[in-house]
Amino acid sequence: MSTTTPQITIGMRMRWTLADGLVIMRRNLLKFVRIPALFVFSIVQPIMFVLLFVFVFNGLGGLLPPDVSYVNFLIPGIFVQTAIFGSTQTGIGLSEDLNSGIIDRFRSLPMARSGVLVGRTLSDFVRNLVVVLLMTGVGYLVGFSFQAGLLSAIMAILLAVFVGYAFSWVSALIGLAIKDSESVQAASFTWIFPLTFISSALVPLQSMTPWLQTIARNNPVTVWSNTVRLLTIGTVSYPNGIPFMPPAGESLAGLLVKSFLWVGLILVVFVPLAVRQYRKLT
Numbered sequence: 001m002s003t004t005t006p007q008i009t010i011g012m013r014m015r016w017t018l019a020d021g022l023v024i025m026r027r028n029l030l031k032f033v034r035i036p037a038l039f040v041f042s043i044v045q046p047i048m049f050v051l052l053f054v055f056v057f058n059g060l061g062g063l064l065p066p067d068v069s070y071v072n073f074l075i076p077g078i079f080v081q082t083a084i085f086g087s088t089q090t091g092i093g094l095s096e097d098l099n100s101g102i103i104d105r106f107r108s109l110p111m112a113r114s115g116v117l118v119g120r121t122l123s124d125f126v127r128n129l130v131v132v133l134l135m136t137g138v139g140y141l142v143g144f145s146f147q148a149g150l151l152s153a154i155m156a157i158l159l160a161v162f163v164g165y166a167f168s169w170v171s172a173l174i175g176l177a178i179k180d181s182e183s184v185q186a187a188s189f190t191w192i193f194p195l196t197f198i199s200s201a202l203v204p205l206q207s208m209t210p211w212l213q214t215i216a217r218n219n220p221v222t223v224w225s226n227t228v229r230l231l232t233i234g235t236v237s238y239p240n241g242i243p244f245m246p247p248a249g250e251s252l253a254g255l256l257v258k259s260f261l262w263v264g265l266i267l268v269v270f271v272p273l274a275v276r277q278y279r280k281l282t
Contacts, residue, residue: 024119077201083164091175
């Protein structure tokens, strides 16, 4: 009597990975409940950036159209910056798990290997969403407001969080490759700082020197910041009729397409690389 081995389809693998990922996600989120300091310090830095730039760099508002306040220009960029900075926790968390031995325990369980990465990135997606929502509340306290309607506001927040999710996979690759949490943190901020600061996230491009403007204009963070900003404050123009939001020659549809193409490109490149690196370790 012969038996046949059931065929495991791609759909079955995906459901298996997602189910295991949700279990890992719950485990990671419970850490924020049991260790509240982890979450508190996750929101301290974004709040500091909001207060620092609103009150110290408010003079940059003179470069904006008369009907656009600096705080309404700033907060959409802070959303994107906060999500990208928050993604570094993925690599740090994975490196800590590797050093604590919990990854070895996961290896002994009948679970999808990539489920660990899916769960880690999903938990950081949820954490980023909560942090961005809290930043919205802080923004309202200093004069920010959504001006393009509820649907646009929801789309702006979700776009920022999806940007953070894409960068979580970049961070996961760094964490798995370097392994030491302190080194992972240092390595992450080495490239994240210039990426976010040489963009329109925090200051208008007009405030930069010409060669920096060229770099910033082609920076994906500028695309994401402009898209979130357009969803937040709507379309405005300079007094001479030149469009400020969206930038000249751009439309909301075009910016959304560019934004999600960049997010998709990062995921297509770094998800397989992170999974491959994880499998090499285990």
